[in-house]
Amino acid sequence: MRDQKLQLPDFLIADLYKQSLVEIAAPQLPGNDKIPQETESAPDLPEKDGKLSFLGENKKHVIVLVDHPQTTYLEDGELQFLTNILKACSLSLADIAILNVAKQEIIFTELKTQLGAVHILLFDVEPTVIKVPFVTPHFQVQQFDNTSIVYLPSLQEMNLPTEESIQMKRNLWASLKKVFGI
Numbered sequence: 104m105r106d107q108k109l110q111l112p113d114f115l116i117a118d119l120y121k122q123s124l125v126e127i128a129a130p131q132l133p134g135n136d137k138i139p140q141e142t143e144s145a146p147d148l149p150e151k152d153g154k155l156s157f158l159g160e161n162k163k164h165v166i167v168l169v170d171h172p173q174t175t176y177l178e179d180g181e182l183q184f185l186t187n188i189l190k191a192c193s194l195s196l197a198d199i200a201i202l203n204v205a206k207q208e209i210i211f212t213e214l215k216t217q218l219g220a221v222h223i224l225l226f227d228v229e230p231t232v233i234k235v236p237f238v239t240p241h242f243q244v245q246q247f248d249n250t251s252i253v254y255l256p257s258l259q260e261m262n263l264p265t266e267e268s269i270q271m272k273r274n275l276w277a278s279l280k281k282v283f284g285i
Contacts, residue, residue: 161200164221168228172205181258210234227257242274244281
């Protein structure tokens with residue numbers, strides 16, 4: 104056991120030493136010079152012909168659901184944290200679709216038909232919100248209709264500088280390894 108090495112993902116290492124390593128610039132979205140700043144008066148997203156509104160390009164059919172009544176999608180700090188998580192999984196914002204359940208009604212069947220969902224990460228969104236017939240504890244990977252679904256604490260909660268948050272990140276990493284076969 105002494106000779107066994109534990110390798111932590113990049114996002115966890117960066118979070119542990121964020122005050123002492125290097126400054127990481129905010130991610131740049133393709134076609135945008137800057138990530139838009141969110142405000143308390145963010146407008147509701149209109150539904151276009153019943154189509155789901157999302158951030159990202161959904162190239163790998165990884166769906167990220169959040170519940171943020173005060174923002175369009177995510178706050179900047181949460182987006183940066185999510186970007187670090189994705190990077191550790193060899194993914195980018197182009198590979199995913201971020202949807203905000205506070206801005207539109209989202210059900211599992213729409214995620215499958217409109218977005219071809221293969222993996223769904225529910226950040227502080229209970230599975231019953233998207234009308235799946237089960238409830239799971241945080242970090243448990245559940246297979247349903249050829250889709251892996253993971254119910255997780257909020258990005259904000261996991262990005263705090265506490266021992267509890269560090270343990271949540273370890274649990275998150277264990278779940279993501281199962282989901283993405285890392």
